[in-house]
Amino acid sequence: MSDWVAIFIAALMVVSAIFAVEWRDLLAAVVGMAAVSLFASIAFFFLQAPDVAMVEAAIGAALSAAVFIFAINRTERYGSEEEGTGWWVKW
Amino acid sequence: MSQYASLLIALPLFGAFFIPILKRISKSAVMPFLVLVTLIQTGIAAWVFNEVYITGKPIIIMAGGFRPPIGINLYIGHFAALFVLVIAVTSLLMTIFSFKAVSVEPKDKYAMLFLLLMLGATGMISTGDIFNLFVFMEITAISAYALTAYNKTGEASEAALKYIVLGGIGSSFFLVGVALIYGSLGTLNMAHIAQLAHLVNPTVAKAGLALLIFGLAVEAEQFPLNAWAPDAYQEAPHPVTAMFSAFVVKASLYAMGRVIYILSAVEGWSSILRLLIILGTLTVIIGEMSALRQNNVKRMFAYSSIAQVGLIAVGLALGTESGVSASVFHMFNHAIVKALMFLAVGYVAVELGGTEINKFEGLGKRMPVSAFAITVGAISIIGIPLFNVFWSKVQLILAALNAQYTWMVALILGASLVEATYYIRLIHTIWFKGEGEKVKESSVLALVMLLLVALIIVIGIYPEPFWNVMQKAGSDIFNVAQYIKNVPLMGVSP
Amino acid sequence: MVKRILAIVFILIIGFWMAKALDQVPFGQDRMLVGKYYLEHVKEETGAVNAVTAVVVNYRGFDTLGEVTVLFIASTGVAALLWRKKRKRTAKTEGSVVLTTGARLLLPFIMLFGVYIFIHGHLTPGGGFPGGATIATAFLFLYLAFTVYEVDHKIFEPLEGLAGVGYVTVGLIGLAIGGYFLFDWIWQTWGIGKENIGRLLSAGFIPIIYTLIGIKVGTELTGIVDNMIKEPEEGGQ
Amino acid sequence: MNPYYFASIALILIGLYAILAKRNVLKMLVGLSIMETGVNLLLISVGYVSGRSAPILSEGITPDRAVDPIPQALVLTAIVIGVATTAMALSVVINLYEKYKTLNVEEIRRLRG
Numbered sequence: 001m002s003d004w005v006a007i008f009i010a011a012l013m014v015v016s017a018i019f020a021v022e023w024r025d026l027l028a029a030v031v032g033m034a035a036v037s038l039f040a041s042i043a044f045f046f047l048q049a050p051d052v053a054m055v056e057a058a059i060g061a062a063l064s065a066a067v068f069i070f071a072i073n074r075t076e077r078y079g080s081e082e083e084g085t086g087w088w089v090k091w
Numbered sequence: 092m093s094q095y096a097s098l099l100i101a102l103p104l105f106g107a108f109f110i111p112i113l114k115r116i117s118k119s120a121v122m123p124f125l126v127l128v129t130l131i132q133t134g135i136a137a138w139v140f141n142e143v144y145i146t147g148k149p150i151i152i153m154a155g156g157f158r159p160p161i162g163i164n165l166y167i168g169h170f171a172a173l174f175v176l177v178i179a180v181t182s183l184l185m186t187i188f189s190f191k192a193v194s195v196e197p198k199d200k201y202a203m204l205f206l207l208l209m210l211g212a213t214g215m216i217s218t219g220d221i222f223n224l225f226v227f228m229e230i231t232a233i234s235a236y237a238l239t240a241y242n243k244t245g246e247a248s249e250a251a252l253k254y255i256v257l258g259g260i261g262s263s264f265f266l267v268g269v270a271l272i273y274g275s276l277g278t279l280n281m282a283h284i285a286q287l288a289h290l291v292n293p294t295v296a297k298a299g300l301a302l303l304i305f306g307l308a309v310e311a312e313q314f315p316l317n318a319w320a321p322d323a324y325q326e327a328p329h330p331v332t333a334m335f336s337a338f339v340v341k342a343s344l345y346a347m348g349r350v351i352y353i354l355s356a357v358e359g360w361s362s363i364l365r366l367l368i369i370l371g372t373l374t375v376i377i378g379e380m381s382a383l384r385q386n387n388v389k390r391m392f393a394y395s396s397i398a399q400v401g402l403i404a405v406g407l408a409l410g411t412e413s414g415v416s417a418s419v420f421h422m423f424n425h426a427i428v429k430a431l432m433f434l435a436v437g438y439v440a441v442e443l444g445g446t447e448i449n450k451f452e453g454l455g456k457r458m459p460v461s462a463f464a465i466t467v468g469a470i471s472i473i474g475i476p477l478f479n480v481f482w483s484k485v486q487l488i489l490a491a492l493n494a495q496y497t498w499m500v501a502l503i504l505g506a507s508l509v510e511a512t513y514y515i516r517l518i519h520t521i522w523f524k525g526e527g528e529k530v531k532e533s534s535v536l537a538l539v540m541l542l543l544v545a546l547i548i549v550i551g552i553y554p555e556p557f558w559n560v561m562q563k564a565g566s567d568i569f570n571v572a573q574y575i576k577n578v579p580l581m582g583v584s585p
Numbered sequence: 586m587v588k589r590i591l592a593i594v595f596i597l598i599i600g601f602w603m604a605k606a607l608d609q610v611p612f613g614q615d616r617m618l619v620g621k622y623y624l625e626h627v628k629e630e631t632g633a634v635n636a637v638t639a640v641v642v643n644y645r646g647f648d649t650l651g652e653v654t655v656l657f658i659a660s661t662g663v664a665a666l667l668w669r670k671k672r673k674r675t676a677k678t679e680g681s682v683v684l685t686t687g688a689r690l691l692l693p694f695i696m697l698f699g700v701y702i703f704i705h706g707h708l709t710p711g712g713g714f715p716g717g718a719t720i721a722t723a724f725l726f727l728y729l730a731f732t733v734y735e736v737d738h739k740i741f742e743p744l745e746g747l748a749g750v751g752y753v754t755v756g757l758i759g760l761a762i763g764g765y766f767l768f769d770w771i772w773q774t775w776g777i778g779k780e781n782i783g784r785l786l787s788a789g790f791i792p793i794i795y796t797l798i799g800i801k802v803g804t805e806l807t808g809i810v811d812n813m814i815k816e817p818e819e820g821g822q
Numbered sequence: 823m824n825p826y827y828f829a830s831i832a833l834i835l836i837g838l839y840a841i842l843a844k845r846n847v848l849k850m851l852v853g854l855s856i857m858e859t860g861v862n863l864l865l866i867s868v869g870y871v872s873g874r875s876a877p878i879l880s881e882g883i884t885p886d887r888a889v890d891p892i893p894q895a896l897v898l899t900a901i902v903i904g905v906a907t908t909a910m911a912l913s914v915v916i917n918l919y920e921k922y923k924t925l926n927v928e929e930i931r932r933l934r935g
Contacts, residue, residue: 043866063718
């Protein structure tokens with residue numbers, strides 16, 4: 001039983017992480033990120049870590065998402081999305 | 092009495108937290124307060140240095156009165172005592188420089204971040220707990236991010252962003268490494284880990300150690316993760332650049348050495364050393380090659396700094412005591428020389444408005460003291476005899492020969508040759524090109540520079556007493572059995 | 586495209602090594618060493634029922650001091666980077682009626698809840714960090730609900746510093762009384778509250794430190810929010 | 823492999839992919855944040871012991887029936903540090919956007935060589 005719960009939560013986390021990374025709308029991406037944190041906080045609860053669950057929900061999910069949203073508000077919501085690599089490796 | 096060494100941590104924290112209150116009382120008191128705090132810190136550091144080197148025993152600070160592995164302990168051994176002093180003195184000198192060099196508001200925030208950068212490096216060097224090392228690393232890193240972007244120009248923000256992204260990857264890797272090691276041993280205290288190291292599964296230990304090294308490599312500017320360094324060095328406020336080069340890198344290199352040697356009982360440990368040797372060698376080569384084609388002097392010094400850091404990493408990874416001691420000697424010399432050079436370059440930039448090479452034409456006539464300081468620093472770092480870096484390079488070569496890495500001699504000599512090329516070009520520009528009006532140099536800063544120059548020459552002429560200190564500091568890192576014995580572990584065992 | 590494939594290969598290599606190493610650290614097994622000591626001695630040594638709190642505040646107090654410092658750096662750094670000569674709030678629309686009345690009505694309760702969380706940190710899950718975050722959420726509500734609302738910086742910044750100074754001072758008192766930095770002098774020297782473990786007035790300096798942390802975290806997070814939400818005026822660079 | 827271990831490694835890798843392959847700065851920071859969550863989950867899973875309850879030693883919970891408190895304390899620290907990094911990074915991004923009016927990292931490369 002608890003195995004299935006674990007698999008379900010793990011799947012939810014991975015799926016929302018993929019969505020968070022792939023969504024073009026940055027606001028939606030941030031919501032996806034907050035969802036990852038929220039599911040992680042549920043996972044912490046199942047892993048017997050209620051303290052961590054509270055902190056993750058309050059700070060990891062709510063406040064960091066809020067800070068992200070303010071930043072988007074002051075920049076732009078839809079970024080150009082072509083992909084590439086190597087920005088940090090180049091000197 | 093020795094527990095009062097914990098003031099090394101408490102004082103900068105207290106100072107930083109006190110600044111917002113002080114600002115309400117008087118805004119102009121913030122910078123003098125910064126001088127006061129760093130001055131007291133230097134006093135405490137000198138006392139600790141004296142204590143450790145006279146008694147020959149490390150100071151163990153136990154937070155909360157719990158004995159290690161239960162509580163966190165700070166381990167101020169021969170190495171930490173030496174470098175805490177270096178950090179405090181450098182910070183003091185750079186505070187004085189900050190009066191001149193920092194004009195962007197808000198200065199009270201600058202003062203807080205400055206103190207916390209100093210605190211972070213002090214903590215990294217003195218901590219005896221692997222997770223506490225992570226916390227201090229993050230203190231250093233986050234204040235370094237903020238200070239890099241402090242000038243609020245586009246380039247500064249870009250450099251800071253690069254730094255943050257790489258630093259974030261590094262800290263995540265470091266934590267995964269901590270999780271692996273904790274998962275197999277159930278303890279976080281470094282001495283305790285060293286004591287139990289033979290029990291770890293080799294796969295876990297190797298993966299964990301590699302992750303820890305990659306995590307520290309960001310701050311230690313090793314090859315794949317050091318793209319931030321030249322940008323940040325170029326764009327950070329000048330005193331901060333000097334601090335980065337003088338001790339932030341050194342703290343991470345020390346942490347790297349410590350983490351590697353505490354796990355030396357692990358099977359297959361030498362493959363990790365080989366990994367670090369490869370990284371260090373690549374760092375040297377790429378650093379020197381890039382320095383060769385720079386037109387911005389500050390950036391050129393940054394690449395030169397990276398190359399030296401690579402040499403230090405290679406020395407740490409030789410796996411012999413003489414290699415570690417030579418590395419420590421090189422760290423110490425490099426800290427002095429680069430503090431001097433970045434101070435001088437920063438001062439020139441403040442007076443003449445930039446660090447491009449054409450600003451340096453005729454510097455010998457315009458700002459003779461700064462030009463002299465840069466020249467001495469450059470000659471020293473090339474490795475000319477009678478200057479301090481010569482001796483540490485000689486020791487590195489001897490250690491490499493001892494450890495049967497003959498090709499490393501070629502690496503060190505080749506690096507020196509490349510350094511000679513670009514530094515002599517710079518010296519030529521400074522003294523024999525161009526003319527200009529004389530600029531009045533601040534006498535305090537001139538005094539500071541001459542002090543550092545004198546130190547370089549003193550070490551160059553009398554290396555023996557310094558080399559003795561460095562050997563003690565090196566054996567502090569290398570000799571793990573002694574390290575375990577020094578920490579009063581209580582009997583928690585599996 | 587080639588670079589992207591390289592990135593994916595690189596990631597997969599890292600993932601493979603992590604998985605291989607984690608395979609040797611089996612899930613759900615009892616591998617406690619120092620943790621076991623904590624669980625067995627936490628009540629007598631610190632008086633806290635919640636072992637996590639005792640580890641955070643007592644045994645690994647240095648980490649927590651560092652953690653508070655990190656948050657302080659973040660708030661200072663954000664303030665330093667977003668500092669402009671003139672700034673103000675630029676929100677045009679008030680929050681909806683639900684939000685404004687909700688913020689007015691709920692504010693005291695959210696604050697009270699935050700205070701409750703950090704005062705009871707040694708008994709129940711929670712403590713200074715979630716408590717402080719809850720208080721910051723209350724201020725976040727105010728910012729969202731009213732267009733002109735702004736916290737009083739004359740009070741907030743010194744309060745933030747004062748809480749930090751208080752934390753270091755508590756540690757230094759420990760150094761003076763017990764001989765160790767961050768020594769729990771209330772519990773170990775004075776022995777206050779030994780008879781009522783499991784109730785509010787116990788656990789030595791944990792409630793004091795958690796209150797200070799709560800105030801500090803609350804003001805710092807509010808400061809970050811405040812700096813993020815205010816935009817520079819036109820030409821106010 | 824255990825689902826929690828799998829999820830944490832997957833989150834770390836997804837986050838790393840976003841940092842390496844995306845060009846939008848905010849996307850990279852979202853990736854960083856996801857990576858940190860993955861690391862936290864990994865730490866907590868390492869400290870979990872099957873069949874035991876939370877380390878709050880009130881009624882009926884004896885020391886041998888509680889999970890390891892240390893990783894939980896570590897993760898508390900790590901979460902706060904993660905948020906601090908994120909806030910720092912976002913204020914840098916705001917400054918960048920003011921100067922360059924773009925979030926694409928390819929267009930803000932001024933520092934070269």
